[in-house]
Amino acid sequence: MTKSALQIARAAYQPKLPQALKGAVVAKEGEPTQSVADQEAIKALFPNTYGMPLIQFVEGEAPAFPAINVGVILSGGQAPGGHNVISGLFDGIKKLNADSKLYGFILGPGGLVDHNYKELTAEIIDEYRNTGGFDIIGSGRTKLEKEEQFEKGYEIIKELGIKALVIIGGDDSNTNACVLAEYYAAKNYGVQVIGCPKTIDGDLKNEMIETSFGFDTACKTYAEVIGNIQRDCNSARKYWHFIKLMGRSASHIALECALQVQPNICIVSEEVEAKEMSLDDVVTYIAQVIADRAADGNNFGTVLIPEGLIEFIPAMKRLIAELNDFLAHNGEEFAMVKKSQQREYIIKHLSAENSAIYASLPEGVARQLSLDRDPHGNVQVSLIETEKLLSEMVATKLAAWKEEGKYNGKFGAQHHFFGYEGRCAAPSNFDADYCYSLGYTASMLIANGKTGYMSSVRNTTAPAAEWIAGGVPITMMMNMERRHGEMKPVIQKALVKLDGAPFKKFAANREAWAKETAYVYPGPIQYFGPTEVCDEPTKTLQLEQAK
Amino acid sequence: MTKSALQIARAAYQPKLPQALKGAVVAKEGEPTQSVADQEAIKALFPNTYGMPLIQFVEGEAPAFPAINVGVILSGGQAPGGHNVISGLFDGIKKLNADSKLYGFILGPGGLVDHNYKELTAEIIDEYRNTGGFDIIGSGRTKLEKEEQFEKGYEIIKELGIKALVIIGGDDSNTNACVLAEYYAAKNYGVQVIGCPKTIDGDLKNEMIETSFGFDTACKTYAEVIGNIQRDCNSARKYWHFIKLMGRSASHIALECALQVQPNICIVSEEVEAKEMSLDDVVTYIAQVIADRAADGNNFGTVLIPEGLIEFIPAMKRLIAELNDFLAHNGEEFAMVKKSQQREYIIKHLSAENSAIYASLPEGVARQLSLDRDPHGNVQVSLIETEKLLSEMVATKLAAWKEEGKYNGKFGAQHHFFGYEGRCAAPSNFDADYCYSLGYTASMLIANGKTGYMSSVRNTTAPAAEWIAGGVPITMMMNMERRHGEMKPVIQKALVKLDGAPFKKFAANREAWAKETAYVYPGPIQYFGPTEVCDEPTKTLQLEQAK
Secondary structure, three states, X not given: OOOOHHHHHHHOOOOOOOHHHOOOEEEEEEEXXXXXXXXXXXXXXXXXXXXXXXXXXXXXXXOOOOOOEEEEEEEOOOOOOHHHHHHHHHHHHHHHOOOOEEEEEOOOHHHXXXXXEEEOOHHHHHHHOOOOOOOOOOOEOOOOOOHHHHHHHHHHHHHHOEEEEEEEEOHHHXXXXXXXXXXXXXXXXXXXXXXXXXXXXXXXXXXXXOOOEOHHHHHHHHHHHHHHHHHHHHHHOOOEEEEEEOOOOOOHHHXXXXXXXXXXEEOOHHHHHHOOOOHHHHHHHHHHHHXXXXXXXXXXXXXXXXXXXXXXXXXXXXXXXXXXXXXXXXXXXXXXXXXXXXXXXXXXXXXXXXXXXXXXXXXXXHHHHHXXXXXXXXXXXXXXXXXXXXXXXXXXXXXXXXXXXXXXXXXXXXXXXXXXXXXXXXXXXXXXXXXXXXXXXXXXXXXXOOOOEEEEEEOOOOOHHHOEEXXXXXXXXXXXXXXXXXXXXXXXXXXXXXXXXXXXXHHHHHHHHHHOOOOOOOOOOOOOOOHHHHOOOOHHHHHHHOO | OOOOHHHHHHHOXXXXXXXXXXXXXXXXXXXXXXXXXXXXXHHHHOOOOOOXXXXXXXXXXXXXXXXXXXXXXXXXXXXXOHHHHHHHHHHHHHHHOOOOEEEEEOOOHHHHHOOOEEEOOHHHHHHHOOOOOOOOOOOEOOOOOOHHHHHHHHHHHHHHOEEEEEEEEOHHHHHHHHHHHHHHHHOOOOOEEEEEEEXXXXXXXXXOOOOOEOHXXXXXXXXXXXXXXXXXXXXXXXXXXXXXXXXXXXXHHHHHHHHHHOOOEEOOHHXXXXXXXXXXXXXXXXXXXXXXXHHOOOOOEEEEEEOOHHHHOHHHHHHHHHHHHHHHHHHHHHHHOOHHHHHHHHHHHOOHHHHHHHHHOOHHHXXXXXXXXOOOOOEOHHHOOHHHHHHHHHHHHHHHHHHOOOOOOOOOEEEEEEOHHHHXXXXXXXXXXXXXXXXXXXXXXXXXOOOOXXXXXXXXXXXXXXXXXXEEEHHHHEEEEEEOOEEEEEEOOOOOOOOOHHHHHHHHHHHHHHHOOOOOOOOOOOOOOOHHHHOOOOHHHHHHHOO
């Protein structure tokens, strides 16, 4: 296998561990815990895994430990550092006992159900240390939710003599990990289940989980290319760059990138929703910044847009809901309408409010909303190229303002969408260290007989030696939420808090950033330089953890 | 001004210089030179700057040098390292005499004509060392071609007491630099003009100029994100990524990236043209690789596409020519045709060959070809989203093959276009060193009274200390070519040579890369690590210079 010079050099990196994990480890247990809300309901659903104490690992003397077999699963979208969770887990169980074995289930949770697995030997693990991607065993989106899946999984678990499963995933996957832990505990199967917090979106975090892994590397990779675009923008001085960033359910990525690069504009979906902004409000806001900069002779700039924006605009949600409903009931008639008349047909049949919004949309987007529907007949919001939608509507508004004499600039736009560019980047030092520690900590939770815990590494803005490793009962992060019409126990998703330090820092500076050209150029992730260049955590984490 | 940690750390980098430039320098002159072709014609056009000798700088004793004023211009598209050319030039003239001054003309050659300039002081220069972008003085696309421009420029040159101009640009800008040098020499104005080879496209190179600056950094930046996408692709195993890369007139960038990342497919425009491949041939080739991989269970992969592809397909060039001609003569009638009938109208009126090609194009592209025309009424080839055009046509072909039982895979596509992400990246060590040396060498050419020369740094695959610095008469690289209906003296553009080492390496491996998943992950540019990670030149350069 051909490898780049950096792949070869990076393979030798030894991730930094918390001091407490470097030698023998003992578990220090805290007080019993409660779920963040709906305590009675959660307790009733998780009688065996509710109320367990927080765990912190400290230096101590540990007894000799028998060999164990452990299974590991990568669940959902890729995030930088997954391979290091696995190598930390591997090194941890090998340190407990050199005869321990690690099995990887192939292509996600489906691999457990389908009995598709491979043993991860030292030779395989060494090939993947400090690399990006989930390709060591692949990932998948099968949800582990049903008893028959749990039982199917238990068959192979028994066959392989697996004592514990580690599930690396986002909020949903960790919720399911806890359901599985509860099920195996209730059945007395003697199988532990441990979760690890993964997602580039950054929306799996709370009082006990400071950040999900991959967020650091993905944001730094996006910030690198956005910074490069900003430098281009400031050199060519003729384009507005509309840059959409992955992350449908929260705007953490866009906000973090904004804090890193200081763009002229960053839209934060959570704010749009809280202020009940309409699409026109968002367009007007962008157009106004562009007009103000044009008045200073600056016909260029950058706009960061979170992928999920459309779904956070209350009026757009109402439009989409009515469209779904209308097309479900009038699909046959609609199919008979001539293509050139479909737009008018829809405008005529929607309610006044939604009709006006629909009429304001550029033709391409309007067509997409009425035609490209998923197998259930629903509009596919994720296909909308929000960056182009906004720039087209901004262009229209600026043209109108020009007629009115309110704007006298030149507007040219370029469009970008960054997502796949960062999900599988090689982990930054932070993610390499954090992930390795999470995996190593998981092995210690297993050794201590824990189940229904999430591996937790805290104090992450301090040097790695001072990080605090332990475990958090997953039930502690749960509340009851309506999903698909049913109340379900789920881990609360962390959206951007408008009263949180990262947003407040952004809000306090955005007017200056809009008007001035205050671009920062983060450059590519560095692995070998001074610590302030190589080891700095995200701005989000630094601001959130600042005392 | 807020700066990132890397910006601050990188500012301290001291670019490596060729040994010969480290102390006092003398010029060693070679034999008189000839242009690469059309010697008589070029000689007649450049009586004062033709036939000059090659220059090589060697260590020696240099006399004391009076203070000089120098002007510098950035011309055309941004390329990483422009600021280092300027800082090398600044340090060079300051070393000759501490009272020398450097003036930067603002926003490109237009700044000379419009007398828009600023003095570049040590304080300004220090802000921009080792940074990307051209924002120190901006760039522009005004062409210096007319006598009145030359005279206008001379006014400000006289006023500022400028002895020499350094023009940093691509092949056209360097051609114009030589025309200007000849003009000032013929007029005895005593103003020297020196060129520097800049372009990320890599198409300004020849026997004497090994590479243009910026190509190294831009390709490494693209290869970083393509590598990340490949790792994602190989983890998710469900998408084909169609990745278009900047570079309209040559495929060096796509080829270099292919050599770095080993994708499943890379299209090289020069090969498409040489083999007279049709659009359908290109589509069939891609679809066949996809079908072959699907047969192995691999429904994922990567396709690299040079931005200029469409213009290299002979049949597409013929179609576009006929369309331009047809719409020029029938524009009024066409404007009357209903939108829904325009496609049929064009199909009916074109020649049989072109009509068939037009009919095979996806609707969006067909519409674009007939509607989006430039101010001269010509089709705007650059607006075509070639990556989407190809993936749509591939999808159509695969669907047909599925009907015929020749293909049984799943095809999902993602699209990317990388250009602005790399043009203004902070220069790699190679570009930082190379550019600084080019700028420093320019100052030595000035000191030695040279004009009509391009700054040249060779032996660039060796350590920087062994690089050979000197000057090449620009006329030496010229031939006569038809431009806008007239024969003009121009620097030969370097396209990808199908018998050159880089293409041959690619061609020898592409079948294996198509079938296997042989991805390489270059990772982000590193500035502080081991030399094999930080200082390696491009694969193109290594292969071309290999003895």
